[in-house]
Amino acid sequence: MRLTKFGHSCVRIEQDGAVLVIDPGGFSERAALDGVDAVLITHEHPDHLDVDAVSDALAKRPNATIHTNADVAGKLAALGDMVTAVETGQSFSAAGVPVRAFGGIHAEIHPDVPRIANLGFLVNESVYHPGDSFDVPEGARVETLFVPVSAPWLKISESVDFVRAVAPRHAYALHDGIVNEAGGKLVDGVLGRLLKVDYQRLAPGTSVDA
Numbered sequence: 001m002r003l004t005k006f007g008h009s010c011v012r013i014e015q016d017g018a019v020l021v022i023d024p025g026g027f028s029e030r031a032a033l034d035g036v037d038a039v040l041i042t043h044e045h046p047d048h049l050d051v052d053a054v055s056d057a058l059a060k061r062p063n064a065t066i067h068t069n070a071d072v073a074g075k076l077a078a079l080g081d082m083v084t085a086v087e088t089g090q091s092f093s094a095a096g097v098p099v100r101a102f103g104g105i106h107a108e109i110h111p112d113v114p115r116i117a118n119l120g121f122l123v124n125e126s127v128y129h130p131g132d133s134f135d136v137p138e139g140a141r142v143e144t145l146f147v148p149v150s151a152p153w154l155k156i157s158e159s160v161d162f163v164r165a166v167a168p169r170h171a172y173a174l175h176d177g178i179v180n181e182a183g184g185k186l187v188d189g190v191l192g193r194l195l196k197v198d199y200q201r202l203a204p205g206t207s208v209d210a
Helices: 051-059 070-075 077-082 156-166 181-194
Strands: 002-005 011-015 018-022 038-041 065-068 083-085 091-094 097-105 117-123 127-129 144-148 170-174 198-200 206-209
Touching: 018 097, 018 117, 038 051, 051 077, 065 070, 065 077, 065 091, 070 077, 070 083, 070 117, 077 083, 144 156, 156 181, 170 181, 181 198
Parallel strands: 018 038, 038 065, 065 083, 127 144, 144 170, 170 198
Antiparallel strands: 002 011, 002 206, 011 018, 091 097, 097 117, 117 127
């Protein structure tokens, strides 16, 4: 399985000729969607869902599918049968690749900000993308974890505790599109010192094997 980290929270997964893309948002590159077979969307925020980019890409891929929560599915109604709503705990196949949904609610930004639906996706029983949450995929043995590292809703100690709770072999930074160069070095230094797993922050377009 080949993983390519694009900008911010977008991850492209390639396996056996299938292409899955998670959270192609406004901070990520449209190239992530080239040749896509299935799109997984954790929640509706525009840094995770660029409706125009997804619509344009799927216009060229009429057999592609989208899997997301019911709230996002409603926002993509124009794409018709391409969109399937999934629920927490549900297992399904996306372009022939097994996926399980976890979590359910976006992490709290502030008590005055209503919380929205958010799903984490476990792909092929090994790669976990939590969206905007620290929901642990209970009962799963995660090999590769994408860990959010910078957002209005997190502090770095939560990122550390999340990785420790999931206990993957590899952890890669997620939700890093708002981190500048100096801040990135600071974040990486803290995580590198406190985590006992292989942690990296990948530049957009970087690919790794999982």
